Amino acid sequence: MRTELYREFLSARFELEVEREAAGDIVSGTLIDRSRAARWPIVAGVPRLVPPENYSANFGLQWNRFRTTQLDSATGLNFTFNGFWNNTRWRPRELHGCSVLEAGSGAGRFTEVLLDAGARVVSFDYSSAVDANWHNNAARGELLLFQGDIYDLPFDAGRFDFVFCYGVLQHTPDPAAAFRALFAQLRPGGRMSIDFYRRVPYPAWYSTPKYLWRPLTTRLPPEQLFRLVSWYVPKWLPLDTALKSVLFRVPRIGPMLAGLIPVPCWNHLRMGLTRQQRRDWAILNTFDALGARYDQPLTAREVEAMVRGPGREVQVSHGANGVVANITKHGDTAGAPQQAQPRRLRTAAGR
Ligand SMILES: C[S@@+](CC[C@H](N)C(=O)[O-])C[C@H]1O[C@@H](n2cnc3c(N)ncnc32)[C@H](O)[C@@H]1O
Numbered sequence: 001m002r003t004e005l006y007r008e009f010l011s012a013r014f015e016l017e018v019e020r021e022a023a024g025d026i027v028s029g030t031l032i033d034r035s036r037a038a039r040w041p042i043v044a045g046v047p048r049l050v051p052p053e054n055y056s057a058n059f060g061l062q063w064n065r066f067r068t069t070q071l072d073s074a075t076g077l078n079f080t081f082n083g084f085w086n087n088t089r090w091r092p093r094e095l096h097g098c099s100v101l102e103a104g105s106g107a108g109r110f111t112e113v114l115l116d117a118g119a120r121v122v123s124f125d126y127s128s129a130v131d132a133n134w135h136n137n138a139a140r141g142e143l144l145l146f147q148g149d150i151y152d153l154p155f156d157a158g159r160f161d162f163v164f165c166y167g168v169l170q171h172t173p174d175p176a177a178a179f180r181a182l183f184a185q186l187r188p189g190g191r192m193s194i195d196f197y198r199r200v201p202y203p204a205w206y207s208t209p210k211y212l213w214r215p216l217t218t219r220l221p222p223e224q225l226f227r228l229v230s231w232y233v234p235k236w237l238p239l240d241t242a243l244k245s246v247l248f249r250v251p252r253i254g255p256m257l258a259g260l261i262p263v264p265c266w267n268h269l270r271m272g273l274t275r276q277q278r279r280d281w282a283i284l285n286t287f288d289a290l291g292a293r294y295d296q297p298l299t300a301r302e303v304e305a306m307v308r309g310p311g312r313e314v315q316v317s318h319g320a321n322g323v324v325a326n327i328t329k330h331g332d333t334a335g336a337p338q339q340a341q342p343r344r345l346r347t348a349a350g351r
Contacts, residue, residue, distance in 0.1 A: 058291035060128030104168030108133030115141035188331020198322025203259030
């Protein structure tokens with residue numbers, strides 16, 4: 001954990017006990033929440049502000065097994081880079097030196113885009129995926145990473161210039177409450193970009209088979225489901241490719257007919273991936289689809305109704321994972337990153 005970012009962003013109700021520090025990073029120690037008399041460990045450089053067992057265990061497993069699979073820096077492709085800038089409609093120079101709160105960062109494929117733009121990034125995930133992200137991005141720039149919960153954030157309200165959250169809100173038990181919790185973190189004049197899976201009233205190749213199987217697969221322990229998916233997906237992939245290659249050539253109804261194939265298999269055709277990458281992406285995304293405890297897609301209209309409200313400007317469009325909402329909080333736009341708060345540091349050894 002980076003000491004100076006901790007001092008700047010975490011609520012003053014937290015007190016830090018440092019056990020071991022190396023090159024400006026707190027490697028181990030404790031964060032004490034004085035208002036709740038709670039003690040949270042810092043393990044392997046990352047504060048853990050949630051109980052280790054929670055509904056995101058499947059995500060921890062997949063992002064640690066496929067730590068670099070979807071990172072642009074590892075694939076040599078630019079899906080995440082393009083997806084980020086096209087959908088947020090932010091500009092790199094707008095992010096430079098600004099504070100960004102990233103919610104549900106997984107292995108950190110967007111964290112690396114934010115850091116490369118020169119943002120000061122505070123990023124968190126509910127699962128042990130933070131270990132993968134820390135490994136991938138700790139040395140990349142100004143990053144404060146912690147394991148935490150959208151519904152219980154360790155900041156005072158209105159601290160961030162930007163809030164970013166892609167691929168996450170449909171996987172929470174109450175997406176509207178999660179949205180409100182994140183919106184509260186924006187400073188006046190700040191901007192937010194979020195997305196949701198899109199709910200459609202017809203068969204869709206990317207969603208129908210998963211909703212058929214999820215009542216069963218979400219009941220399996222994540223390790224068991226992962227073994228099952230890692231076994232059948234590579235075997236099924238060639239036939240799936242043959243079927244979908246034909247169906248996707250049929251305009252309009254082809255993708256709907258592909259939605260009627262009952263075997264769930266995320267098949268990344270025509271994306272320029274190597275054979276090995278396609279296999280890994282298929283296992284990763286099929287496991288993701290079948291294992292997430294919550295999966296609550298919304299229509300664009302439902303997203304719009306959720307995010308609209310007084311004191312903000314909202315744009316809802318189709319993109320990224322389905323539906324994207326870009327929101328600006330009204331207010332003074334002159335907000336430079338806020339000043340550091342004085343904070344008491346203690347070391348366990350009394351140093
Ligand atoms: C599908 S992954 C997306 C990860 C990353 N944003 C990406 O696009 O690669 C969803 C992530 O949301 C996280 N998540 C789910 N509920 C959360 C919560 N209440 N607080 C923080 N993160 C949460 C999961 O642990 C998981 O890593």
